[in-house]
Amino acid sequence: MKSEGTEIKIKSLQKALQVLECFVEKQPLGVTEISEKMGLYKSNVHNILSTFKAMDYLEQDPDSGKFRLGTAVFTLSRALRENLDISRIAVPFMRRIAEEAGEVVYLSIPRGEEVVYLEAVYPEAQKLSGSIVTGERARMHCTSVGKAILAGMSRAERDELLKEPLEAFTENTITDRGELEKELKLTAERQYGLDDMELMFGIKCVGVALCNHEGKPEGGLSISAPSLRMSEEKIRVFAEILNRYKLEIQKRL
Amino acid sequence: MKSEGTEIKIKSLQKALQVLECFVEKQPLGVTEISEKMGLYKSNVHNILSTFKAMDYLEQDPDSGKFRLGTAVFTLSRALRENLDISRIAVPFMRRIAEEAGEVVYLSIPRGEEVVYLEAVYPEAQKLSGSIVTGERARMHCTSVGKAILAGMSRAERDELLKEPLEAFTENTITDRGELEKELKLTAERQYGLDDMELMFGIKCVGVALCNHEGKPEGGLSISAPSLRMSEEKIRVFAEILNRYKLEIQKRL
DNA sequence: TTGTCTGTGCCATTATATGCAACAATTACT
């Protein structure tokens, strides 16, 4: 059964979801604010928000009347995560990686031309709070895992994926397609991806891809740290750790 | 600004969300399966699923054609969690509670007549995987946190909330409204809620409510363990730990 | 008070989602 019908069939649903996604950028939001931002009529937005509220996707502050995200989205995300067994497999190993490296470890999965961060494990030493990064997205050309995944593809597959222009996020971001190819060649040779402050200034990352038995990348592991704690030598050490556990995890995928 | 308009204004959106929620129970799902379960026409369901797919709320397996949840719901849930600062405040304390108690600690928040589990922290000894419970919901009358929250309310507030009949999940679940009142009186006196295998057979929980400066319950902490590790004495110890940290957390709410 | 925000309610018009049938592509069965 082939399937290529990625089309918007129900415009009202598309619009409603776009309204819902406004809340990712900012919370709380009011009816008027959204209607202006999206160029819709207030009554229209009001109807959408009311319905989302009745379905628990939004909550409304009784005093201000403004809306924020509700718990239904949380329940959906649990169901999603339950379905991704890469989390279950990788997290125990991530704990050990975090201890060996002494830095934060991320698990991400490729989706389209982006990677989505699924899990974050902090070393015991860093008593940081919960993984806020979880659920965040980033373009592939400026992340360590993204590069590692891209490096494992054929040129044709890459061209298919990287249709959008390479956006710059810092002054280090690679924006030239040819330069990226050279970087990916290097990535493939040394067996790890490196993000040298290309997404966030002051943060460096080392990453590897996690592939299934067919060789298809299903996710990636990365170690992230402030550049001051990421010397040339540390990078080599981290890459060695990641590649060691990569094999362990891939055996179980 | 008053706000009481909790009405469904856009039926097609309600229907679409109901379709989406089918995936919480089971994944993957096909067009036909959903259309039968919901009494809708196949083309209708197909249009809904296609739109969700185009918006990244669903993914489709290229081979089987069946659908599963997509990463957009994950991004939304991150935004939701970011907004709930009770997580940020409580998680560091939960780590310490987990170590002291040697058992799993949950953070949940009340929503309507249910509690929604936000975070789970495991003790170092238990090398369990990620918090799958996160996002799950449970009725108040059969959970330790739920009872602790109910015990802090007036009888009128409780009657308003507990309109639905008290469903039984195990043979221990309290289903009689009068008996629940007695249990809640006891809960208030001893300063902690107890779930004595009332939700899941073999699992006992001790829980307390977390209230803001106005005394309104904003969440709850609970320690959960198999009944064999939950002796009378352990319950008292756990309750003491929880109440100790409860004060610390409430100061920061 | 007055002016200007907010979210909410109403209603006619028309844009749009739906119901239905037929299609194509798998899988299961004989």
Next chain:
DNA sequence: AGTAATTGTTGCATATAATGGCACAGACAA
């Protein structure tokens, strides 16, 4: 193999239902 019963997908006319426009009520500031 060959046939039957699945599956997801497509197109189209009709009628439902979302929209656009305006008016309203309460909150807040000047």
